[in-house]
Amino acid sequence: MACIIFTDLDGTLLNGETYAYQAALPTLAQLTEQGIPVVPVTSKTRQEVAQLRHDIGLRDPFVVENGSAIYLPTVPTRFALPPGDDRDGYRILQLGCNYVTARAGLKAIAQDLGRPLKGFGDWTVDQVVQLTGLSPEEAKQAKAREFTEPFMTPKNVPPERLRAAVEAMGFRVVIGDRFSHLIGAGAGKGPAVHQLVQLYRVANPDIATVTTIGLGNSPNDLDMLDNVDYPIVLPGAHGPHPLLADRGWPIAPAAAPEGWAMAVAAAMAAAPL
Structure with missing residues (x-):
């Protein structure tokens, strides 16, 4: 054993x-x-x-x-x-999917929801530092995405609606209080x-x-x-x-x-x- x-x-x-x-x-x-x-x-x-x-x-x-x-x-x-x-x-x-696919998916989901969705790829290292409290070196490592896109969890969008929009585009989402993560359909812990x-x-x-x-x-x-x-x-x-x-x-x-x-x-x- x-x-x-x-x-x-x-x-x-x-x-x-x-x-x-x-x-x-x-x-x-x-x-x-x-x-x-x-x-x-x-x-x-x-x-x-x-x-x-x-x-x-x-x-x-x-x-x-x-x-x-x-x-x-x-x-x-x-x-x-x-x-x-x-x-x-x-x-x-x-x-899961690659990062380029995740970024494209986030844009498509934002268009479907009619709401802007901003993720790590939209922010500079300094902005990630301000949003997360990470050091500049840690923020640089956090931005080195290869497969997923963390994004600001949208306000006034029910989790069920966000999840439905994500799944309709062929992705999964891990919804968090502040940040959510767009991941590929085959991914998961x-x-x-x-x-x-x-x-x-x-x-x-x-x-x-x-x-x-x-x-x-x-x-x-x-x-x-x-x-x-x-x-x-x-x-x-x-x-x-x-x-x-x-x-x-x-x-x-x-x-x-x-x-x-x-x-x-x-x-x-x-x-x-």
């Missing part, structure tokens, strides 16, 4: 306000020693995650832009490498989880059972949390997100990163590994 940990980043592994992760480092080191993969599953870009992996010392695959692509290190790992292109030391498994479990099974045919643990903090993570064996909700400073609090899932005893470490320890103790 084996285990894979899938985790969101901001507000889950990283503190939602300070982006601190130091309190999780001992747990991450222990997981590495036990041979348990820790897979970031995030809305962030490849550039953002690659920098963080380097800072924290992660070595496993990662999922970017809301499940639009999986990046697998081409060096030997516990996951099989699917057919595909290599870039910067990673094998790329693309699940859930599909990415299933792809990685399958690649793990291919690389480890002698393992009968693969147990999956998922950690997230927002509705953006529902697609991942719904597709793991042990979903865990990370609370923010004011408690868990209302849309995740009443699903019967365990809620970590503290915010990230301390809560992440405690929740992983509890899940590892409870899971039949």
